[in-house]
Amino acid sequence: MATTHTLGFPRIGARRELKFALEAYWKGASSRDELVRVGADLRKRHWQDQGALDLVPVGDFAFYDQVLDMSFTLGNLPDRVKGFHGDALDNYFRVARGRSAETPGEHGGEHGGCCGVAAGEMTKWFDTNYHYIVPEFDAGTSFTLDASRLLEQFAEARAEGVRAKPVIIGPVTYLALGKAKDGSDRLALLPRLLPVYAGLLQALADQGADWVQIDEPILVTELEPAWRDAFVQAYRALDTGAVKLLLATYFGRLQENLPLACALPVQGIHLDAINARDEVDALIEALPADRVVSLGVVNGRNIWKTDLGATLDWLEPVAGKLGERLWIAPSCSLLHVPVDLAGERKLDEEVRSWLAFAVQKLEEIRILATALTPGQDGGRAAVAAELDANRAAIAARRASPRVNNPAVKAAVAAIGPRLGRRKSPFAARAACQAARLNLPKFPTTTIGSFPQTKEIRQARSRFKAGTLDAAAYTEAMRGEIARSVREQEALGLDVLVHGEAERNDMVEYFGEQLDGYVFSQGGWVQSYGSRCVKPPILFGDIGRPNAMTVEWITYAASLTDKPMKGMLTGPVTILNWSFVRDDQPRSETCRQLALAIREEVLDLEKAGVGVIQIDEAALREGLPLRKSQWQAYLDWAVESFRITANGVEDATQIHTHMCYSEFNDIIASIAAMDADVITIETSRSDMELLDAFDDFNYPNEIGPGVYDIHSPNIPTEAHIVALMRKAAERIPADRLWVNPDCGLKTRQWAEVIPALTNMVSAAKTLRATV
Ligand code: GLN
Numbered sequence: 001m002a003t004t005h006t007l008g009f010p011r012i013g014a015r016r017e018l019k020f021a022l023e024a025y026w027k028g029a030s031s032r033d034e035l036v037r038v039g040a041d042l043r044k045r046h047w048q049d050q051g052a053l054d055l056v057p058v059g060d061f062a063f064y065d066q067v068l069d070m071s072f073t074l075g076n077l078p079d080r081v082k083g084f085h086g087d088a089l090d091n092y093f094r095v096a097r098g099r100s101a102e103t104p105g106e107h108g109g110e111h112g113g114c115c116g117v118a119a120g121e122m123t124k125w126f127d128t129n130y131h132y133i134v135p136e137f138d139a140g141t142s143f144t145l146d147a148s149r150l151l152e153q154f155a156e157a158r159a160e161g162v163r164a165k166p167v168i169i170g171p172v173t174y175l176a177l178g179k180a181k182d183g184s185d186r187l188a189l190l191p192r193l194l195p196v197y198a199g200l201l202q203a204l205a206d207q208g209a210d211w212v213q214i215d216e217p218i219l220v221t222e223l224e225p226a227w228r229d230a231f232v233q234a235y236r237a238l239d240t241g242a243v244k245l246l247l248a249t250y251f252g253r254l255q256e257n258l259p260l261a262c263a264l265p266v267q268g269i270h271l272d273a274i275n276a277r278d279e280v281d282a283l284i285e286a287l288p289a290d291r292v293v294s295l296g297v298v299n300g301r302n303i304w305k306t307d308l309g310a311t312l313d314w315l316e317p318v319a320g321k322l323g324e325r326l327w328i329a330p331s332c333s334l335l336h337v338p339v340d341l342a343g344e345r346k347l348d349e350e351v352r353s354w355l356a357f358a359v360q361k362l363e364e365i366r367i368l369a370t371a372l373t374p375g376q377d378g379g380r381a382a383v384a385a386e387l388d389a390n391r392a393a394i395a396a397r398r399a400s401p402r403v404n405n406p407a408v409k410a411a412v413a414a415i416g417p418r419l420g421r422r423k424s425p426f427a428a429r430a431a432c433q434a435a436r437l438n439l440p441k442f443p444t445t446t447i448g449s450f451p452q453t454k455e456i457r458q459a460r461s462r463f464k465a466g467t468l469d470a471a472a473y474t475e476a477m478r479g480e481i482a483r484s485v486r487e488q489e490a491l492g493l494d495v496l497v498h499g500e501a502e503r504n505d506m507v508e509y510f511g512e513q514l515d516g517y518v519f520s521q522g523g524w525v526q527s528y529g530s531r532c533v534k535p536p537i538l539f540g541d542i543g544r545p546n547a548m549t550v551e552w553i554t555y556a557a558s559l560t561d562k563p564m565k566g567m568l569t570g571p572v573t574i575l576n577w578s579f580v581r582d583d584q585p586r587s588e589t590c591r592q593l594a595l596a597i598r599e600e601v602l603d604l605e606k607a608g609v610g611v612i613q614i615d616e617a618a619l620r621e622g623l624p625l626r627k628s629q630w631q632a633y634l635d636w637a638v639e640s641f642r643i644t645a646n647g648v649e650d651a652t653q654i655h656t657h658m659c660y661s662e663f664n665d666i667i668a669s670i671a672a673m674d675a676d677v678i679t680i681e682t683s684r685s686d687m688e689l690l691d692a693f694d695d696f697n698y699p700n701e702i703g704p705g706v707y708d709i710h711s712p713n714i715p716t717e718a719h720i721v722a723l724m725r726k727a728a729e730r731i732p733a734d735r736l737w738v739n740p741d742c743g744l745k746t747r748q749w750a751e752v753i754p755a756l757t758n759m760v761s762a763a764k765t766l767r768a769t770v
């Protein structure tokens, strides 16, 4: 009989209870006790949800972030919060969120400010959309054990009758994910770190822990020799016999690290058998015969039902070989999927029958384990009804005409090299565009969105609730568009935008209008802290039944003589911010999206729109974990953008926008997109980001952002002029645009007007002086 477990469970709550409890606490609207109680209730409920498992994770709950929890457990707090004598939970949130100079009634404000505390840096957790707080180190970092959180939760779980398996982040991954603020060698800290880990394992053993799951997902990435050695050193030190260690790897294949992992003195290894199914045999071969082999056989990164029959077909012989040594689990923590499908009331019934959220995925684990159990109560016969229902759902999905549209497949198959190529090289296009658009030097523009005001949000929610009819909603949005056009004309901007009033979200807006998408009501996934996202579900071949933006843009264009920029989200960003299908490669899905958005581009062009921006904010987010796979991804991602953008005439100007920093290692691909203009986030890097473009001799036009839209501060004209002068040292002035770092939807008009006023006057100064 296989032992069943999971590496982690979502903590936010099926109704985002944790989010609301956190936000109420931060606002001062609820007490610390209340927050603590919500946490305990959620843990208890989630342990019940996992009740059928043989081993249930403990320590996967976090009020903000599991990496930050680990930093507290290890006593690794940034110096700036060390002397704090107040409440420990408040101090935790100070690192998580920063704190401005005392705001009365607030338990923790926004970042920075005088006498405040800067928030810890946040970055993506491997290739997921979860963000963790980066551990901070320097040469003098020391560690001291604070096992209280884990011990309390362990005791709490045991009191609930839970078969608890504490979960911690392993020492090598912990160091690898952190940053040495002084540039010192993080590995030099390992000898100081290991005794603290050993103490933690001992403390857990003293409380009665048997197995401890120690996460080392860094093993699925390329490791320098020193980091490989660190694994050997670390696990030798942790091999104290206090507890049994399950070394958990996930998100990919072990590849060259497989022998290393198998040689470590741990009692079991978890392998992501979704991504690394082909390594299962080698793992079993390489592991000593007394070790546990935990296989992640249900995908923890998507929302699809597992094909249980097919899984059993390959798993049965493996189980035969391993017997009691086999454990089964989802491939990774379920943190990355929504909690429970049962909460979905409005979801398309057909698509719903193909889905599994966290609770359903654990049920799949139970069914698989039962089917693998020999004897009377086990075997496929014991779960025949469940397997039949699963087989029917898998077959229905495969056969559904809503999933497979031969016309779309044929269109993708027919994509040739010419489809993604502009008619002329950049220089010739630029001349046509200059003649058509007649723009001054240092043209000014914005990135797309204007403030999403209370009125806009109210109108949208009334429209969705049915208390505002479509005509009235359209009228309200047109009013907002007219307002933003009026404001932009008054400001004297050169290329206008319609302001995106009608868009709830830059991906959802398009998903809602494309065939092949559905939306859950409650399919929330934690992004960071209290922030959740609800990724749209891309389930079928992508079609665009109607134009999606043309009416709004042409309406906006009709209100002004200035060029009006059409505004679209690119295929790569739509892909990377959706739950996508698992029955074809991501590249194939991306090409389908590219063809659909391409039609929109061509319809905008036909409607007379001369400037079209295609946002690719999430292009970098899709980069694979291993550098050796980057180029393959970049190739199809860039190809998809080119298919989308490059069908237009020379005189149509294509813009793209990306709002992350770090272009150095992907600049060739950025250039290959061949957008006429790229606008990027640069203001906080003092224009140094442009070095990558300069070094590469990037040939097309660039709009380096001149002010940070995340901050309410109003940039001065002098500051903008100074930044643009720096830009002009790197990029010829006749190829520079002047624009903010990103869209303005989170700002107030009262901030936007003075900021853009200064930006426009800065452009005038630049025209006169550069
Ligand atoms: N056009 C979008 C906006 O202005 C771009 C958002 C983004 O880059 N994240 O809001």
Ligand code: ZN
Residues within 6 Å of the ligand: 447, 617, 657, 658, 659, 741, 742, 743
């Ligand atoms: Zn942006």
